[in-house]
Amino acid sequence: MADDKTRRNTVDIPAKADPNRCPSHPGELIADLLEDAGKSKMAVAEMLGISRQQFHSVLAGRKPVTPDMAARLGKLFGNGPGLWLRMQANFDAWHAAREVDVSAIPTIKAA
Amino acid sequence: MADDKTRRNTVDIPAKADPNRCPSHPGELIADLLEDAGKSKMAVAEMLGISRQQFHSVLAGRKPVTPDMAARLGKLFGNGPGLWLRMQANFDAWHAAREVDVSAIPTIKAA
DNA sequence: GCAACTGTAATCTATCAGTTGACAGTGTAA
DNA sequence: TTACACTGTCAACTGATAGATTACAGTTGC
Numbered sequence: 001m002a003d004d005k006t007r008r009n010t011v012d013i014p015a016k017a018d019p020n021r022c023p024s025h026p027g028e029l030i031a032d033l034l035e036d037a038g039k040s041k042m043a044v045a046e047m048l049g050i051s052r053q054q055f056h057s058v059l060a061g062r063k064p065v066t067p068d069m070a071a072r073l074g075k076l077f078g079n080g081p082g083l084w085l086r087m088q089a090n091f092d093a094w095h096a097a098r099e100v101d102v103s104a105i106p107t108i109k110a111a
Numbered sequence: 112m113a114d115d116k117t118r119r120n121t122v123d124i125p126a127k128a129d130p131n132r133c134p135s136h137p138g139e140l141i142a143d144l145l146e147d148a149g150k151s152k153m154a155v156a157e158m159l160g161i162s163r164q165q166f167h168s169v170l171a172g173r174k175p176v177t178p179d180m181a182a183r184l185g186k187l188f189g190n191g192p193g194l195w196l197r198m199q200a201n202f203d204a205w206h207a208a209r210e211v212d213v214s215a216i217p218t219i220k221a222a
Numbered sequence: 223g224c225a226a227c228t229g230t231a232a233t234c235t236a237t238c239a240g241t242t243g244a245c246a247g248t249g250t251a252a
Numbered sequence: 253t254t255a256c257a258c259t260g261t262c263a264a265c266t267g268a269t270a271g272a273t274t275a276c277a278g279t280t281g282c
Contacts, residue, residue, distance in 0.1 A: 037219050042258060047216055054240055056260070066239070067203040071211035078218045082204040089196035092178040096192045100182035105158055107189045108148050153227060165271055167229070177270070 023094050025061035026087040033077060034059075048072045064088050134205050136172035137198040144188060145170075159183045175199050 034044060045055035049072065057063035065073070065088040070081035145155060156166035160183065168174035176184070176199040181192035 039219065040258065047219075049215060051241055052259090053242085053261085057240090060260085063239070067207035068211050068239090070204060071207040071213055072216055074208070075213035075216040076219060080204065081207045082201065085200035085204045085207075086197055089200035090193065093181060093191065093193040093196045096178035096182040096196075097185070100179050100192075102182055102186035104160060105183055105186040108150065108187060109189075151227065162272055163228085164230085164273085168271090171229085174270070179270090 023087075023090045025091050026065045026084050027059040027061045029087065030073065031059050044076070048076060064092070134201045135198075136202050137176045137195050138170045138172045140198065141184065142170050155187070159187060175203070 034041065039047075041055060041059065042052050045052040048055065048069075050069070054063065058065060058069065065084045067081065067085060070084035070088070073084050074081040145152065150158075152166060152170065153163050156163040159166065159180070161180065165174065169176060169180065176195045178192065178196060181195040181199070184195050185192040
């Protein structure tokens with residue numbers, strides 16, 4: 001466990017272990033919690049008040065967890081919306097850092 | 112102009128002091144850092160490669176910090192995009208918890 | 223006055239979250 | 253085998269909105 005920094009692609013290492021690795025999409029956690037609860041995805045989508053297609057897209061990591069959906073998930077799992085939005089923020093930050101060209105932007109010093 | 116959905120406290124109260132208070136929009140922090148650096152907003156908008164109107168909307172808290180803009184701000188201030196997106200996530204979470212009706216969604220047990 | 227910056231507002235475009243409807247594959251029980 | 257329920261995807265559509273552009277009024281300083 002101590003040196004899991006060296007591993008890259010195994011399944012269940014928490015994302016923080018390797019800063020170079022893509023942080024997990026919140027959909028992965030949702031899928032885990034769902035499996036834990038033994039509910040079908042279809043039934044849960046209906047509970048959340050969203051379409052099963054939309055829910056599936058989030059679970060698959062193809063659509064983000066929006067504030068609206070975070071509020072619904074927060075109610076469903078008994079925690080607030082904060083966890084889901086922060087997970088999504090970390091996910092977005094990782095991708096934005098790699099996809100946005102900021103080479104023309106200078107870095108100013110805080111004095 | 113007075114009452115947006117939730118008023119932003121202009122100056123001196125740190126947002127964390129009262130958990131019931133709206134967390135500060137990242138635009139407030141940007142404005143502070145800008146003032147600290149002594150740069151005009153117009154010049155900074157040009158540095159970031161965005162329109163000054165768009166930049167002004169973010170500073171005023173009327174537009175969110177998107178992943179793209181977070182990457183630009185991260186470069187400008189020398190930190191990554193993560194800080195800005197997490198601030199935005201906390202801001203969104205606070206509002207989502209108050210604006211989304213989740214009364215019809217049940218809370219499922221974890222085990 | 224004139225110039226530069228600021229704060230808003232209107233309009234337009236492009237992107238995208240989310241819906242509905244459809245279709246194929248996979249169990250699984252009758 | 254048939255039938256049913258769930259899953260994974262796709263296409264088309266709608267609504268909302270990030271962002272650019274243009275424009276105009278109010279600063280502040282030369």
